[in-house]
Amino acid sequence: MKCGFSSLALFMNSFEMMLDQATQDGFQCMEILCEGPYWPRSVLEECGSLEVFQSYDLDIFLHAPTVDLNPASINSGIREETRRQMEETIDLAVKIEAKAITTHPGMIRRLEERVRLMAIDFAVENLTECSEYADSRGICFSIENMPNKYTYLCNSALEHAFMVDECGCKATVDMGHANTTDVPSEFLNINKTIYYHLSDNNGLKDQHLPLGDGSLDLNLIKNLKVGIIELNSYESVLKSKKVLYKLNGLGN
Numbered sequence: 001m002k003c004g005f006s007s008l009a010l011f012m013n014s015f016e017m018m019l020d021q022a023t024q025d026g027f028q029c030m031e032i033l034c035e036g037p038y039w040p041r042s043v044l045e046e047c048g049s050l051e052v053f054q055s056y057d058l059d060i061f062l063h064a065p066t067v068d069l070n071p072a073s074i075n076s077g078i079r080e081e082t083r084r085q086m087e088e089t090i091d092l093a094v095k096i097e098a099k100a101i102t103t104h105p106g107m108i109r110r111l112e113e114r115v116r117l118m119a120i121d122f123a124v125e126n127l128t129e130c131s132e133y134a135d136s137r138g139i140c141f142s143i144e145n146m147p148n149k150y151t152y153l154c155n156s157a158l159e160h161a162f163m164v165d166e167c168g169c170k171a172t173v174d175m176g177h178a179n180t181t182d183v184p185s186e187f188l189n190i191n192k193t194i195y196y197h198l199s200d201n202n203g204l205k206d207q208h209l210p211l212g213d214g215s216l217d218l219n220l221i222k223n224l225k226v227g228i229i230e231l232n233s234y235e236s237v238l239k240s241k242k243v244l245y246k247l248n249g250l251g252n
């Protein structure tokens with residue numbers, strides 16, 4: 001398996017420091033969370049700092065900015081801005097030769113079925129355009145499943161598979177989010193998955209605990225092709241890597 005981690009664990013450090021750390025600790029990939037200092041629009045404007053990626057033999061994934069954005073928003077201005085930032089993330093992916101990008105499917109603020117149905121339509125329309133733009137630039141575009149709450153789209157395997165199919169893109173399966181549903185194993189059947197986000201929790205809340213510290217059935221994450229450990233601290237990332245390697249019969 002290829003194992004990596006989300007840059008969330010090393011937030012605020014330079015690309016070079018994170019890439020060095022990943023290489024030093026034997027990771028094969030890394031996902032950059034495109035928020036704050038790694039916001040695509042400003043990274044693209046600075047440009048100079050991007051050559052560093054060519055010096056490392058790591059598969060890079062980008063997590064599109066999602067804070068305060070929403071491809072399913074009822075407000076068309078927010079949908080437009082979300083698409084614009086998604087396209088900027090795709091442009092950044094092209095520049096650094098990233099393997100793929102992932103994003104969230106959106107959410108509703110008013111918990112009513114008719115609002116939710118409308119939001120799904122908006123999200124499909126919006127994310128289909130993003131997916132087409134990614135295709136035109138040779139980048140793999142994927143949508144992530146969300147925790148089991150009514151407010152989030154793609155909160156079940158069924159809805160996740162539906163959205164991915166409708167948008168003509170790939171899936172990123174977050175096993176921590178999947179573990180907040182009654183049947184996390186169903187997410188393993190989504191056939192367009194390109195990689196997995198890995199973290200543990202108590203089965204109720206998306207707690208981002210190290211693997212093995214929650215209720216996630218670790219057998220579910222055996223033999224995955226690509227797994228990105230998504231935790232707040234780098235110490236917890238290394239702890240989870242050990243668990244994952246042991247599970248897959250790999251050395252440190």
Ligand SMILES: [Zn+2]
Binds near residue numbers: 063103144
């Ligand atoms: Zn995410």
